[in-house]
Amino acid sequence: KNEVEQSPQNLTAQEGEFITINCSYSVGISALHWLQQHPGGGIVSLFMLSSGKKKHGRLIATINIQEKHSSLHITASHPRDSAVYICAALRNRDDKIIFGKGTRLHILP
Amino acid sequence: DAMVIQNPRYQVTQFGKPVTLSCSQTLNHNVMYWYQQKSSQAPKLLFHYYDKDFNNEADTPDNFQSRRPNTSFCFLDIRSPGLGDAAMYLCATSSNKYEQYFGPGTRLTVT
Numbered sequence: 001k002n003e004v005e006q007s008p009q010n011l012t013a014q015e016g017e018f019i020t021i022n023c024s025y026s027v028g029i030s031a032l033h034w035l036q037q038h039p040g041g042g043i044v045s046l047f048m049l050s051s052g053k054k055k056h057g058r059l060i061a062t063i064n065i066q067e068k069h070s071s072l073h074i075t076a077s078h079p080r081d082s083a084v085y086i087c088a089a090l091r092n093r094d095d096k097i098i099f100g101k102g103t104r105l106h107i108l109p
Numbered sequence: 110d111a112m113v114i115q116n117p118r119y120q121v122t123q124f125g126k127p128v129t130l131s132c133s134q135t136l137n138h139n140v141m142y143w144y145q146q147k148s149s150q151a152p153k154l155l156f157h158y159y160d161k162d163f164n165n166e167a168d169t170p171d172n173f174q175s176r177r178p179n180t181s182f183c184f185l186d187i188r189s190p191g192l193g194d195a196a197m198y199l200c201a202t203s204s205n206k207y208e209q210y211f212g213p214g215t216r217l218t219v220t
Contacts, residue, residue, distance in 0.1 A: 031207045042115070042213035043152075043199060086151065095206045099151035 003027045004089050006100035014108050019074040021103045023087030026068065033097070034061050034072045035086040043086070046072070079107045112136070113212035115200050121218045122190050130185040130215045132200030141183040142209065143175060144199040152199055158183060187217075195219045 004025045013019055023032070034046045047054050047061040049070065054061050058077075063070040074081055087100040114133045122128040132141065139160050144152035156165045158177045172194070174186040187194055200212040 033209075035211075040216065043201075043211035045208070045210065048208055090207060096154065097209065101151050102149075 001026070002098075002101070003091070004087055004098050004100040006085075006087050006103050008103060009101070010104045010106075012106045012108065013077055015078060017077050017107075019077050019081070019105065019107075021072045021085050021087075021105070023070045023072070023089075023100055024068055025070075025087075025089045025098075027089065027098070028092035029089040030092050030095075031090040032063055032070050033086075033088040033090070034070075035088060037084045037086060037102070039083070046085075074105075077107045079109050081105060082107050113200060113202055113210050115198075115212040115215050117215060118213060119216050119218070121220060122187075123220055124192065125189045128187050128190055128217070130187075130198050130200075130217070132183045132185070132212055133181050134200075134202045134210075135181070136202055136204070136210060137180060138202035138204045138210070139180070140203040141177060142201040142203070143183070143185050144201065145194075146197040146199055146214075148196075155185070190217070190219045192219050 007022045031048055031050045033048050036044045036046050049063040058075045060073040084102040084104050086102045088097050091098050116131045142157040143155045145155055146152040154166050155169045156175050172188050176184045195218055197214045197216050199214045201209040203209045
């Protein structure tokens with residue numbers, strides 16, 4: 001079992017819909033990243049969280065340390081949001097980043 | 110703009126022909142990472158440099174080597190690429206353990 005699990009693996013939605021991507025982890029962490037990767041492209045860091053909630057434009061990320069769970073929300077989704085979203089946790093015991101397998105998001109116009 | 114640059118963006122090499130991928134950074138970060146990402150999989154850490162200290166992951170094949178001649182540059186050498194080495198190779202930098210800045214990646218094709 002992966003130490004970082006994401007759901008769903010794939011998500012298709014209509015433009016304008018509210019999107020939620022979930023991440024759960026089973027190890028002690030000191031921070032959690034949400035990353036975005038467009039097809040054939042490199043990775044862009046969206047958020048780094050250690051507690052609470054962060055907002056940037058239409059993107060919101062939350063983390064619940066007690067429940068070992070984080071969510072990434074996209075409001076008023078747009079086709080340009082289509083990408084793979086990756087959750088990555090900074091593992092306490094060795095400071096290594098453990099990546100989830102990603103959620104492939106496709107927003108239809 | 111400060112950034113992480115990878116060259117080339119696309120690289121085609123022949124089976125068994127050595128290839129070198131390049132990463133440079135203008136962020137002056139002391140840590141540089143190389144990741145391998147195969148299709149539909151999570152990135153896998155190959156090795157990282159903390160300043161000049163080289164840290165190899167236990168399961169990184171010997172076929173993969175790295176050089177960091179100075180703070181700005183880091184190279185990934187694949188001595189004898191196999192078909193299974195076709196992947197996206199991502200370079201990342203960091204000045205602390207919390208944040209990583211990724212380059213655009215080099216997509217390697219092995220023919």
